[in-house]
Amino acid sequence: MQGSLYLAWRYVRHHWIKTTILVGSITLIIFLPLGVRVLILQSARHLTARAEATPLLVGMRGSPLELALNSLYFGTESPEALPYSDVDALDSMGLALPIPLYTRFRAQGYPIVGTSLDYFAFRDLAVSRGGMFAMLGECVLGARVAEQIGVGPGDAVISSPESVFDIAGVYPLKMRVAGVLAFSDSPDDDAIFVDLKTAWVIGGFGHGHQDLAEASAASGVLRRDSTSITANAAVVQYNEITPDNIASFHFHGDVGSFPVTAIIAVPPDQRSSTILRGRFEESSGVAQIVVPSDVMDELLGTVLTVQTFVLAAVVVLGMGTLATAGLVFGLSLRVRQRELMTMTKIGASPASIRWLVVSEMVVVSAAGVALAFLLTALTASFGPPVIRAVFL
Amino acid sequence: MIRVQGLEFRYQRSDFVLRVAELEIADHERVAIVGPSGSGKTTLLNLFAGISTPDRGTVQTAAERVSSMPDSARRRFRVQQVGLVFQEFELLDYLSVFDNILLPYFLSSALRLDDAVRTRARSLATDVEIADKLARNVAKLSQGERQRVALCRALLPRPRLVLADEPTGNLDPSNKHRVVDLLLENAQAAGATLVAVTHDAEVAERFDRVLDMAALQ
Amino acid sequence: MSRITVVSFVAICACAGGDEPRASTPEAGDGAPRAVVTNYPLEYFAQRIGGGVVQVEFPMAGDGDPAFWQPNADAILRMQSADVILTNGATYEKWIDQVSLPMRRVINTSASFTDRYLEVVGTVTHTHGPEGDHSHEGTAFTTWLDPGLAALQAETIAEAFSGRWPANASAFQDNLTALRADLEQLDQDLRSALTAMRGVPLLASHPVYQYLASRYALDLESVTWEPEEMPSERAWRAFRDLLARHPARWMIWEAEPMPGIRTRLRELDVRPLMFAPLGNRPTDGDYIAGMNANVHRLGAVAAQ
Structure with a gap:
């Protein structure tokens, strides 16, 4: 038996191209369905975890999915804005802690999230370097943002202009980095956080009297890494809030009419949550309240349906591959007929000849299975972040 | 010692019938079997080895009545008592020279592979001057070298009988003589009975006795 | 809904420069109230x-x-x-x-x-001290x-x-x-000290006494003068016009005015009266003591 295994090993090693193809086929047959499944489950767990950690979301009536994705993952599509007065209204109901989010702007490709300090306590985010934003115009960076653009406390990032020809004439804001958050393994690692008021300044709702005089060319001010320079090549002028001009910064109009893209509502208990949802469902207002975990469950339902189709396709593909692998095996047995005959003549029993052939299949299959499981394990650990980076 | 009595063998779907009324080959004898193609030389060797069994009559090889043994016993007998040398050498091209020599030990549980066997394999290889090629793949050897590997493989389990089917059929004249020398010398040194089928008169002359198929029938 | 974000895996050295010593994350609730x-x-x-x-x-x-x-x-x-x-x-x-x-x-x-x-x-927007321009626009705040x-x-x-x-x-x-x-005691003391001043025209160097005036029905008009800075001639002219329609004999000051101002006020028969607004910590005493000192000075004036 050991001899057969040895011969099988020598055989598969000698015919390594054929072996590689067979192992690859078996790996694919096992890995494809398993990997898809693991990836979906892991991503689903990530999605649901974030959604479940976010009890309620209030936003403008529209797609609950868009509201949830934007508020949880800060995607590029921002939903229609609510007036800030809704945050106060929600607060005065006394049923939930409202955390406003304003996610319209970006800096160097990363979302700028305008919010309140409650957000950090709510998400359990800690500052690892520097401090929390304190003054208008300051920001704190998600850990990955800081790592990727190589910026830290005391440096600055400049918000991207919404379009090259910004008819509103709102200049980008040069924001001082007050601190960097610790890694949280969540979309918060990939965001830039500012006070809601700072986000409003970016949106042109507030300004300082000296801002135009302060506006200057971006070149020479940015950090000298190629990413920043490329990303901000179009920036000619920007606003900056400094200790000298901060006192002159003020907001025009009624703050209650200023925009927020969503409000995270954190009710203290289930009862408050139910009452709050009831109020929104009864009202004929323009706002909607959604339970992110319900929205995500619905999305996952769709994903799982798609998964069923994908798996069916993969099974068909797998059977095809299996048939091909079988054919390759069968053909190689025919080619080896004479060799097996010689073995019989020398004195090998039919059983040991069979075992020899089986051993080859075992060696090839074992390699294929091992590889498939290795790939699945890799998918499990590295897949979901990649999926999130690509799709969200 | 090989003793054949009243042997009759016919192939299925063939008119050919091999009949041998009586034949005896003594221990340590070196016998060449000659005869035209299709006269049943290889069939006779297969009957000696127990690869085929006669329809009638008996074949007794090395004191064993091969013709009436069950299959498993014949296989065990073959692997332990008979060394086979084929015209096409029948080496496995995915194994090294050394592993090819050890092949019977990989194939049958009747043989036990241990260090003594490996040492013996090396010494056999030294005898036939291929000791420096043990690690090589057999596909890279010359025809003469390949036949020497086949010879080592046949002799390694210390068989009492070496059966060679056209052992020089694929060799050029110079190799032919060297291989025949090796075959004769080593069979004798191993104390085995040697029966070789050949159609080459020059080769046949070198054996102790020459059996003509025509005379046997 | 989805958009492909190109993720650069290029690791950039995150050398943090210009770190200021700042308190790290503030989180209420831990430690003493x-x-x-x-x-x-x-x-x-x-x-x-x-x-x-x-x-x-x-x-x-x-x-x-x-x-x-x-x-x-x-x-x-x-x-x-x-x-x-x-x-x-x-x-x-x-x-x-x-x-x-x-x-x-x-x-x-x-x-x-x-x-x-x-x-x-x-x-009125005006300048004083190192704080630069400021204005008293909007709502009065010295509640x-x-x-x-x-x-x-x-x-x-x-x-x-x-x-x-x-x-x-x-x-x-x-x-x-x-x-x-x-505070009730203070209220009574202020009331009794200011009873005599009810309806009497008063001036203030700064518009910070609105709530005081409102509570005790003081007839108070304000300018925006600094104790350590001589007002312009234009300001003095406006002051004289103000006195013509609001004949005050007392002017409330946050701090002792400079001698030059005192002299010119005396010429106009206006006497300064110190009433510390106590926005910042007093050099000695506390809020109540400071207010009592104010009451005491008012009492002395009322006696006249």
């Missing part, structure tokens, strides 16, 4: 009510007027890490829109009487000069403390009762 205030009267009320349980901090450094304070990031971080942030409200903290504070922990102590806020009329409003502010503080630290609620209530008694 902390309250941060934005002026001295609030500090005093909070200390009285907190009674040693609550550590009260007033992060403004120096002896400037907290009404014109521009807190820096460190001061804001101290506020962010506090359990309670007490503000005066009534537009007192003009910087509040320029900083990031946990709004749920920000307590506007004057929120219970926004209907009693007084508007400032006749806006604590009215002991009745001060008591309401104290109540709001006690309520906030009790809400945050319910275990100490009864102690806070007792402290509030004691403080309120002091």
Whole structure:
């Protein structure tokens, strides 16, 4: 038996191209369905975890999915804005802690999230370097943002202009980095956080009297890494809030009419949550309240349906591959007929000849299975972040 | 010692019938079997080895009545008592020279592979001057070298009988003589009975006795 | 809904330059109860009510007027890490829109009487001291000069403390009762000191006494003069015009005016009267002592 295994090993090693193809086929047959499944489950767990950690979301009536994705993952599509007065209204109901989010702007490709300090306590985010934003115009960076653009406390990032020809004439804001958050393994690692008021300044709702005089060319001010320079090549002028001009910064109009893209509502208990949802469902207002975990469950339902189709396709593909692998095996047995005959003549029993052939299949299959499981394990650990980076 | 009595063998779907009324080959004898193609030389060797069994009559090889043994016993007998040398050498091209020599030990549980066997394999290889090629793949050897590997493989389990089917059929004249020398010398040194089928008169002359198929029938 | 974001895996050395020594993440709730205030009267009320349980901090450094304070990031971080942030409200903290504070922990102590806020009329922008230009536009904010409003502010503080630290609620209530008694006494003293001045034309060097005037029905007009800075001739002319229609004999000052001003006032038969607004910590004594000193000076004037 050991001899057969040895011969099988020598055989598969000698015919390594054929072996590689067979192992690859078996790996694919096992890995494809398993990997898809693991990836979906892991991503689903990530999605649901974030959604479940976010009890309620209030936003403008529209797609609950868009509201949830934007508020949880800060995607590029921002939903229609609510007036800030809704945050106060929600607060005065006394049923939930409202955390406003304003996610319209970006800096160097990363979302700028305008919010309140409650957000950090709510998400359990800690500052690892520097401090929390304190003054208008300051920001704190998600850990990955800081790592990727190589910026830290005391440096600055400049918000991207919404379009090259910004008819509103709102200049980008040069924001001082007050601190960097610790890694949280969540979309918060990939965001830039500012006070809601700072986000409003970016949106042109507030300004300082000296801002135009302060506006200057971006070149020479940015950090000298190629990413920043490329990303901000179009920036000619920007606003900056400094200790000298901060006192002159003020907001025009009624703050209650200023925009927020969503409000995270954190009710203290289930009862408050139910009452709050009831109020929104009864009202004929323009706002909607959604339970992110319900929205995500619905999305996952769709994903799982798609998964069923994908798996069916993969099974068909797998059977095809299996048939091909079988054919390759069968053909190689025919080619080896004479060799097996010689073995019989020398004195090998039919059983040991069979075992020899089986051993080859075992060696090839074992390699294929091992590889498939290795790939699945890799998918499990590295897949979901990649999926999130690509799709969200 | 090989003793054949009243042997009759016919192939299925063939008119050919091999009949041998009586034949005896003594221990340590070196016998060449000659005869035209299709006269049943290889069939006779297969009957000696127990690869085929006669329809009638008996074949007794090395004191064993091969013709009436069950299959498993014949296989065990073959692997332990008979060394086979084929015209096409029948080496496995995915194994090294050394592993090819050890092949019977990989194939049958009747043989036990241990260090003594490996040492013996090396010494056999030294005898036939291929000791420096043990690690090589057999596909890279010359025809003469390949036949020497086949010879080592046949002799390694210390068989009492070496059966060679056209052992020089694929060799050029110079190799032919060297291989025949090796075959004769080593069979004798191993104390085995040697029966070789050949159609080459020059080769046949070198054996102790020459059996003509025509005379046997 | 989905968009492909190109993720660059190029690792860039995250060399953090220019790190300032700053307090790291503020998180309220750990350690001793902390309250941060934005002026001295609030500090005093909070200390009285907190009674040693609550550590009260007033992060403004120096002896400037907290009404014109521009807190820096460190001061804001101290506020962010506090359990309670007490503000005066009534537009007192003009910087509040320029900083990031946990709004749920920000307590506007004057929120219970926004209907009693007084508007400032006749806006003048002027220069004084190292703080540069400032204006007295909008709502009057020296609410604590009215002991009745001060008591309401104290109540709001006690309520906030009790809400945050319910275990100490009864102690806070007792402290509030004691403080309120002091404020009532102060109210009576002010009332008796100012009875004689009711309806009498008075002047103020700064428009900061609106709530005082309102409570005790003072006929008060304000200019915006600095004690250490001689007003222009134009200002003196306007002053004479003002006196013509508002014949005041007393002018209330936040601090002792320079001798030159005193002399010229004497020529116009106007005498200075010191009434410390106590926005910042007094050099000695406390809010009550400072107000009592004000009462004492008023009493001396009323006797004349």
